[in-house]
Amino acid sequence: MYEETLLIVDDEKDLLSGLKRLLEPELDCRILIADSGVEALKTASKEKVDVVLSDIRMPDLNGLELLDQLKKIDPKIAVLLMTAYGSIDLAVEALRKGAYDFITKPLDEDRLFHSLKNCLERQKLLKRTATLQEKIRQKELLHQFIGSSPALQKVLSTIRLVAKTDMSVLITGESGTGKELAARTIHALSERRSREMVAVNCPAIPEAILESELFGYKKGAFTNATRDKKGLFEVAHNSTLFLDEIGDLPLVLQTKLLRVLQEREIKPLGDNVTKKVDVRIVASTNQDLKEKMAKGEFREDLYFRLSELLIEMPPLRKMKEDIPILANHFLEIYKQQLKRPEKQLSSAAMTKLTNAAWKGNVRELQNVIKRSILLSPQEIIQPDDIQLESDESECLVKDLDEIINRPYKDAKSLIMKHFTTKYITYHLEKTGGNVTEAARLGGIERQSFQHLMRKYNIRSEEFRK
Numbered sequence: 001m002y003e004e005t006l007l008i009v010d011d012e013k014d015l016l017s018g019l020k021r022l023l024e025p026e027l028d029c030r031i032l033i034a035d036s037g038v039e040a041l042k043t044a045s046k047e048k049v050d051v052v053l054s055d056i057r058m059p060d061l062n063g064l065e066l067l068d069q070l071k072k073i074d075p076k077i078a079v080l081l082m083t084a085y086g087s088i089d090l091a092v093e094a095l096r097k098g099a100y101d102f103i104t105k106p107l108d109e110d111r112l113f114h115s116l117k118n119c120l121e122r123q124k125l126l127k128r129t130a131t132l133q134e135k136i137r138q139k140e141l142l143h144q145f146i147g148s149s150p151a152l153q154k155v156l157s158t159i160r161l162v163a164k165t166d167m168s169v170l171i172t173g174e175s176g177t178g179k180e181l182a183a184r185t186i187h188a189l190s191e192r193r194s195r196e197m198v199a200v201n202c203p204a205i206p207e208a209i210l211e212s213e214l215f216g217y218k219k220g221a222f223t224n225a226t227r228d229k230k231g232l233f234e235v236a237h238n239s240t241l242f243l244d245e246i247g248d249l250p251l252v253l254q255t256k257l258l259r260v261l262q263e264r265e266i267k268p269l270g271d272n273v274t275k276k277v278d279v280r281i282v283a284s285t286n287q288d289l290k291e292k293m294a295k296g297e298f299r300e301d302l303y304f305r306l307s308e309l310l311i312e313m314p315p316l317r318k319m320k321e322d323i324p325i326l327a328n329h330f331l332e333i334y335k336q337q338l339k340r341p342e343k344q345l346s347s348a349a350m351t352k353l354t355n356a357a358w359k360g361n362v363r364e365l366q367n368v369i370k371r372s373i374l375l376s377p378q379e380i381i382q383p384d385d386i387q388l389e390s391d392e393s394e395c396l397v398k399d400l401d402e403i404i405n406r407p408y409k410d411a412k413s414l415i416m417k418h419f420t421t422k423y424i425t426y427h428l429e430k431t432g433g434n435v436t437e438a439a440r441l442g443g444i445e446r447q448s449f450q451h452l453m454r455k456y457n458i459r460s461e462e463f464r465k
Contacts (some may be wrong), residue, residue, distance in 0.1 A: 002030040003127075004120050005047060009033075009040040009054035009066065010082075019053070026113050029120055037061025037069075044073050050123040051100075053116065056083040056090070067097050076126065078119050082107065144181060146329045147322030151314035155182070162309050163189035168261070170246075170306045171284040173313030175429060176363030179284040180244060182313060186282055187240040195239035198232050203248040203430060204437040211253055212269050215260075221270025233266045233277050240280045244432075246306065247287035247298065258302045281306065316358040316365060323354045326362060330369040338370070342379045345372075352383045360429075367462065421456050424449070425463070433463035 006029050010016045016033050024031055032047065034040040038060050040052065052070060056063035063081045070077050081094050084105040091102040100122075101115045145156060162169055163186045171179045180199070187197040205213055212221075216231030232241060243249070249257065260266055261281065265274040283306045292298035316323065327345060335343050345353075349372075358364055368386060376385035427438035439449035453460070 002028065004029040004050040004123055005032060006030070006051045006053060006116070006120070007032045007034060007040060007043055007047075007049045009035075009037065009052060009058070009063075011036055011055065011058045011060075022109070023113075023116070027116060027120065037063070037066040040066060041069055041073070044070055044077065049074070049077055050127075051116065051119050052077060052079045054079065054081055056081050056094075064094060064097060067094070067099055071098055076123075078123055080115060080119060144185065145178065146326050147319055148325070149314075149319040149322045151319050152322060155311060155313060158309070158311055159185055160189065162186060162311075164191070166280050167308040168281045168306050169283070169309050169311060170289075170303075171282065171311045171313060172289075173284075173286060174315050174359075174361055175286050176361030177313035177315060178362060179286075179313055180242070182311060183240075183242045183244075183282045183284060187242070187280075190240065190280070192239050192280060195236075197240045197242055198236035199242040199244060200232055201244045201432050201434070203245050203441070204432060204434045206437070206440065207250050207253075210250070211256065214253070215256070215266045215268055217269035218271045221268070225270065228268075231266060231268060233260060233279055234268075234275060236279045237277050238279075240282055243281065243283040245285055245287075245430075246283040247285040247289055247292060251297070251299070254299045254302050258299060258305060261302075261305045316361045320354055323358075323365070324350055326365055327353050327369060330366050331373070334370045334373050338373050340373050343373050343376065344380050346380050346382050348383050349381050349386055352386055352388075356388050363429075417456065420452055421458065424452055424456065424458050428458070428460055428463040431463075433460040435460050 006023070006027065008016060008019050008023070008031065010019070013035055016035055020031055020033055029051075032043055032049070034043050037054070037058050040054065041061070043049065044052070052066075054063045054066055058066075061069070063083070067079045067081070070079060078100040079098070080101045080103060081099050082103045082105055083090065094102045100119050103112060103115065145152060159182060169183075169186060171182050173179050183199075184197060187193060200213065202210070212229070212231070214231050214233055216229050216234055217225050219225055219228050243257075260277070263274075264278065265276050267274045289298050289303055293300050293303060316326075327350065331343065331345060335341050353365070353368070360367075368388060372381050372386050375387075376382070378385075423442065424438075427442050428435070431437040431441065435449060435453070436446055439446045442449065444452075452458075
């Protein structure tokens with residue numbers, strides 16, 4: 001079976017069939033023919049064509065125009081042009097437009113064979129190089145997932161398989177397990193990767209404006225709609241739309257999203273005309289959608305539309321063999337960032353990390369390592385230098401008698417510090433570091449929320465994905 005395909009184009013049918021007979025014994029490739037530029041475009045749209053040998057003077061679409069159109073179909077197609085009206089100016093113009101070579105009629109058979117053989121060999125090498133580069137690129141992308149546990153390898157195998165399809169994917173898992181990284185990897189390995197993935201954090205956008213953000217609006221659709229605005233579905237046309245934390249999507253918008261997935265079209269607010277969109281959906285959630293469906297809080301038909309393929313990101317406690325690898329990975333990163341190049345983890349510290357509960361998963365481990373590098377007084381990080389969330393809870397219970405025996409103001413201050421820190425960090429984590437939305441979800445004025453962040457030294461940047 002041939003690796004490459006040559007398409008010969010000429011409006012003189014006798015010459016066309018003669019060229020095919022002449023070239024078939026000489027070239028190691030499949031040969032197709034077309035008797036017009038228009039027919040050549042149809043063939044190139046349906047078949048995988050590597051090289052085109054075309055006449056320039058043709059009545060419907062000349063060779064230079066065909067060259068332009070072929071490059072739009074596939075920039076990698078190599079085009080050789082033939083003409084009985086050879087001139088330096090025409091040759092320069094053809095080469096400037098991207099032609100591989102320019103051959104004059106009457107054809108010199110040796111020159112024609114030589115040029116075509118070189119071109120086909122070049123195309124073969126380019127394809128093999130592109131295949132190798134793609135394998136390297138995929139390997140680099142998947143190396144963003146640190147670890148070798150069976151649970152992680154199963155996820156990566158699924159990502160490889162589904163990325164090449166257009167199936168809708170639902171990624172589930174606890175906070176901090178890498179759901180967004182999985183979504184971005186699926187897009188980066190897909191055929192849609194030439195266009196940027198569009199991401200929307202569903203709980204971070206107020207319900208009142210989420211519909212217009214997703215579907216867009218026409219000028220005058222509502223107060224302050226002073227111009228047309230594209231929705232995220234339209235922005236993501238021919239790309240991937242990542243709906244982060246889809247479980248927080250209001251029921252009304254769930255219905256509209258379902259219609260978009262079924263009809264593949266959107267209707268901007270204030271518009272009577274629908275627009276076709278070609279968008280691949282990847283969604284994520286840290287919630288139990290089946291439980292929400294049972295309560296009537298999530299549409300069952302939408303769930304099955306979104307989960308053509310389901311990927312469950314494993315929690316860190318199910319990948320204990322990966323914890324030392326991850327810990328050392330983050331150690332190397334943050335040693336450089338925090339300018340503490342001498343820091344190392346003791347074996348006892350590593351044991352503590354491996355045995356921890358990790359309710360916040362990889363993101364929690366990442367933050368713990370960063371704090372340990374910053375706060376440990378010695379070069380070797382010891383177990384006492386590692387502050388885990390479970391340590392804080394245990395300390396709080398253990399020291400409850402001592403707290404009660406303190407003066408009321410001191411005891412209240414300690415309890416309030418623990419509670420407020422937990423409360424603020426929970427909402428910042430849920431909204432990906434969006435302070436305005438975190439304050440709204442907590443029912444707190446933004447300025448008050450920021451005041452609490454400053455008081456307890458909490459930085460929103462640490463929660464941004």
